Amino acid sequence: MSRAFSVCMRDCYDTCSMISELRNGRLVIRGNPEHPVTRGFLCPKGALLPRWFHSEDRLKAPLVRTGERGTGSFREVSWEEAINLVARKLKETIEEHGSESVLVYQYAGDRGVVNYYFPLRLFHYLNAAMLDYGICDRAGQEALKDVYGTAVGMDPDELKNQKLIVYWGINAFWTNLHGFMLAKRYGLEIWTVDVVRTETAKKSDRFFQIKPDTDVLFALAVAKLIIENGLYDRDFVRENVYGFEEFKNYVKKLDVNYVSRETGLSVEEIEDFAFGFAEKKGVIHIGYGFQRSLSGGEAVRAIAVLPALVGHRFGFIYDMKTIDKSYAEGAFLRTKPIKRIPQMKLAEYIERGEIKFLYIYNSNPLASLPNQNRLRKALIENDVFVVTHDIFLTDTALYSDVVFPANTFFERLDIADSYYHRYVALNEPVTKAYGKSNSEVTKLLARALGIDNPYLYEEDEEVIRKVLELNGLSFEELRRKGFVKVLKESGRWETPSGKIEFYSKRAIERGLSPFPEYKPPQGNYPLRLLSPTHRMTITSQYHNTHGIIDPNLYMNPVDAEMRGIKDGDLVEVFNDYGRIKTTVRLTEDIPRGVVLLYKAFWPSLLGWNVNFLTSDETVEKYGNGSAYHSSWVDVRKV
Ligand SMILES: Nc1nc2c(c(=O)[nH]1)N[C@H]1C(S)=C(S)[C@@H](COP(=O)(O)OP(=O)(O)OC[C@H]3O[C@@H](n4cnc5c(=O)[nH]c(N)nc54)[C@H](O)[C@@H]3O)O[C@H]1N2
Ligand SMILES: Nc1nc2c(c(=O)[nH]1)N[C@H]1C(S)=C(S)[C@@H](COP(=O)(O)OP(=O)(O)OC[C@H]3O[C@@H](n4cnc5c(=O)[nH]c(N)nc54)[C@H](O)[C@@H]3O)O[C@H]1N2
Numbered sequence: 001m002s003r004a005f006s007v008c009m010r011d012c013y014d015t016c017s018m019i020s021e022l023r024n025g026r027l028v029i030r031g032n033p034e035h036p037v038t039r040g041f042l043c044p045k046g047a048l049l050p051r052w053f054h055s056e057d058r059l060k061a062p063l064v065r066t067g068e069r070g071t072g073s074f075r076e077v078s079w080e081e082a083i084n085l086v087a088r089k090l091k092e093t094i095e096e097h098g099s100e101s102v103l104v105y106q107y108a109g110d111r112g113v114v115n116y117y118f119p120l121r122l123f124h125y126l127n128a129a130m131l132d133y134g135i136c137d138r139a140g141q142e143a144l145k146d147v148y149g150t151a152v153g154m155d156p157d158e159l160k161n162q163k164l165i166v167y168w169g170i171n172a173f174w175t176n177l178h179g180f181m182l183a184k185r186y187g188l189e190i191w192t193v194d195v196v197r198t199e200t201a202k203k204s205d206r207f208f209q210i211k212p213d214t215d216v217l218f219a220l221a222v223a224k225l226i227i228e229n230g231l232y233d234r235d236f237v238r239e240n241v242y243g244f245e246e247f248k249n250y251v252k253k254l255d256v257n258y259v260s261r262e263t264g265l266s267v268e269e270i271e272d273f274a275f276g277f278a279e280k281k282g283v284i285h286i287g288y289g290f291q292r293s294l295s296g297g298e299a300v301r302a303i304a305v306l307p308a309l310v311g312h313r314f315g316f317i318y319d320m321k322t323i324d325k326s327y328a329e330g331a332f333l334r335t336k337p338i339k340r341i342p343q344m345k346l347a348e349y350i351e352r353g354e355i356k357f358l359y360i361y362n363s364n365p366l367a368s369l370p371n372q373n374r375l376r377k378a379l380i381e382n383d384v385f386v387v388t389h390d391i392f393l394t395d396t397a398l399y400s401d402v403v404f405p406a407n408t409f410f411e412r413l414d415i416a417d418s419y420y421h422r423y424v425a426l427n428e429p430v431t432k433a434y435g436k437s438n439s440e441v442t443k444l445l446a447r448a449l450g451i452d453n454p455y456l457y458e459e460d461e462e463v464i465r466k467v468l469e470l471n472g473l474s475f476e477e478l479r480r481k482g483f484v485k486v487l488k489e490s491g492r493w494e495t496p497s498g499k500i501e502f503y504s505k506r507a508i509e510r511g512l513s514p515f516p517e518y519k520p521p522q523g524n525y526p527l528r529l530l531s532p533t534h535r536m537t538i539t540s541q542y543h544n545t546h547g548i549i550d551p552n553l554y555m556n557p558v559d560a561e562m563r564g565i566k567d568g569d570l571v572e573v574f575n576d577y578g579r580i581k582t583t584v585r586l587t588e589d590i591p592r593g594v595v596l597l598y599k600a601f602w603p604s605l606l607g608w609n610v611n612f613l614t615s616d617e618t619v620e621k622y623g624n625g626s627a628y629h630s631s632w633v634d635v636r637k638v
């Protein structure tokens with residue numbers, strides 16, 4: 001195979017279309033210049049994909065544990081032995097503890113439609129337990145459904161008709177570079193609302209530096225000023241908004257001086273935001289990052305109101321469900337209802353003895369889940385058989401009984417859509433190196449289990465063709481260009497009233513107030529610990545291959561001085577979940593009362609990562625969404 005279309009399959013907004021080839025045995029990649037959003041340039045971490053692909057560290061043979069869990073004692077075995085062992089254990093577990101004691105844990109380590117979904121067919125067939133996803137964007141999903149009935153917002157191609165975009169709690173220059181460049185290219189004014197003066201903030205026309213967890217107040221105050229100054233779109237609101245009068249009365253009570261004190265924004269800044277946003281009819285890219293806190297859901301509900309006030313039907317960007325992928329997943333193979341286990345409660349369910357067999361792929365929970373001390377203890381102390389399918393010997397693999405080597409997306413056929421834009425892209429194999437794809441392993445397991453259902457043996461290309469066909473798309477067109485845009489009607493508001501609900505009936509049904517509510521953040525340690533993304537990584541990926549790891553604690557100089565800490569000092573960061581030691585970097589980009597450690601390198605590299613300190617509380621009313629940012633710590637010099 002010489003030239004091929006590839007897709008960067010990372011858990012990333014952009015889902016870049018690329019052109020790949022093998023030259024003298026080395027992988028060479030470049031951006032596909034035809035792709036309207038990703039436009040032929042790669043982000044700095046994507047450009048290093050060949051290094052990841054050729055990494056010497058890639059797993060080459062299946063492993064079976066021989067010593068204590070987590071110590072890395074394994075022996076290499078044949079595929080046949082590994083598959084038979086896993087199949088036998090799976091059978092025994094189901095016979096002894098029932099099919100719901102088997103949990104398949106997967107996430108977006110690779111976003112290929114086949115590679116992501118196909119293994120679920122086997123676990124549906126077995127009636128196994130599955131995740132109720134809560135690690136990433138859940139609270140915001142629930143919040144937007146309360147207001148719009150859906151979390152699917154604007155097609156970013158429509159940015160060309162806009163004047164102002166607000167990046168609210170998203171570091172787009174690092175996490176959605178092509179989106180940021182699109183906004184620039186279309187000449188939009190760019191504002192950022194963040195706690196930290198991020199690269200996005202520095203590159204914005206305006207930056208609103210807000211105190212953590214106070215976004216709900218800020219957004220409500222902006223709404224109040226827009227309404228009370230008559231700057232909202234009266235016709236649009238009259239026709240399309242449910243509960244406007246009630247909402248107006250609700251925000252009337254809000255004292256803007258109080259909002260200013262709580263948020264740390266001056267009254268003038270709040271007014272500037274309100275008046276400018278109304279005048280330019282702003283749209284908002286609502287970040288995934290900032291909603292991972294105890295107040296994230298309430299904040300997203302409040303923010304969601306603003307674009308509607310100025311007349312947008314769907315003036316927010318959050319999620320995009322371009323194609324229906326349910327055929328690939330095959331829930332129709334199930335004969336019992338699904339037992340869903342909240343993703344964030346993995347440790348708790350293991351402790352309770354409800355999970356006896358854990359099958360993990362496309363994810364590295366022993367780096368990415370919070371409260372790692374608890375999770376690791378749960379795995380060591382309870383009787384649970386763990387199988388991990390990964391490209392590398394991650395921490396999760398280290399804690400497993402059997403490890404299957406995975407191949408990469410450069411080695412197989414697949415397609416992917418994006419959660420940001422409306423293009424579906426083709427991924428063709430370029431070459432073969434090590435390991436097997438997720439669907440290959442699924443088929444081997446099904447065979448070893450003696451299952452003869454044809455859906456478990458469907459060829460990848462067949463699955464792809466069928467998914468495309470069900471979505472009215474042609475494989476041939478995809479083959480010609482490498483991508484295809486999915487045109488969709490602008491959606492309807494799937495709320496109980498059929499309108500945009502400023503007074504949310506769904507929220508009431510879920511036991512919440514019809515309006516977003518503010519609760520002052522509270523912690524039992526003085527410093528708020530944020531753990532956002534790093535420019536060069538994807539959560540736990542690439543630290544081992546791109547040679548970049550930033551373990552520094554970032555801190556405001558005033559907080560440091562109070563503790564006798566100087567730039568470069570070795571410090572201990574601690575709370576009730578754990579303690580870690582690292583060097584400190586002082587910067588005024590971080591406000592007082594906040595410290596920052598980037599998420600979430602392999603703990604096996606340095607003996608820790610930020611998730612030894614993060615809170616495993618979940619936001620129950622918002623789908624048990626994660627609350628990483630609602631973690632509190634103190635710091636002392638060592
Ligand atoms: N380079 C890179 N790109 C990535 C990833 C990566 O690891 N690295 N991860 C991918 C994944 S899985 C996801 S979900 C997305 C996430 O993409 P983003 O949403 O951009 O991610 P974060 O950096 O987690 O969070 C964004 C910002 O929220 C801010 N923040 C924290 N608390 C608050 C608050 O209370 N209010 C406000 N207004 N802001 C707050 C943080 O300071 C941070 O700058 O990125 C994807 N892309
Ligand atoms: N402290 C803190 N922690 C966080 C966050 C935070 O903001 N702060 N963010 C959270 C968020 S938003 C998310 S989405 C999660 C993400 O957390 P995870 O779901 O754990 O994602 P990754 O760390 O990207 O790990 C994906 C794994 O899949 C493997 N993989 C890649 N391709 C393939 C393949 O083709 N087949 C197989 N079998 N494996 C493959 C990779 O090698 C990697 O080990 O992390 C969460 N963790």
Ligand SMILES: [Mo]
Pocket residue numbers: 011135136137288
């Ligand atoms: Mo995420």
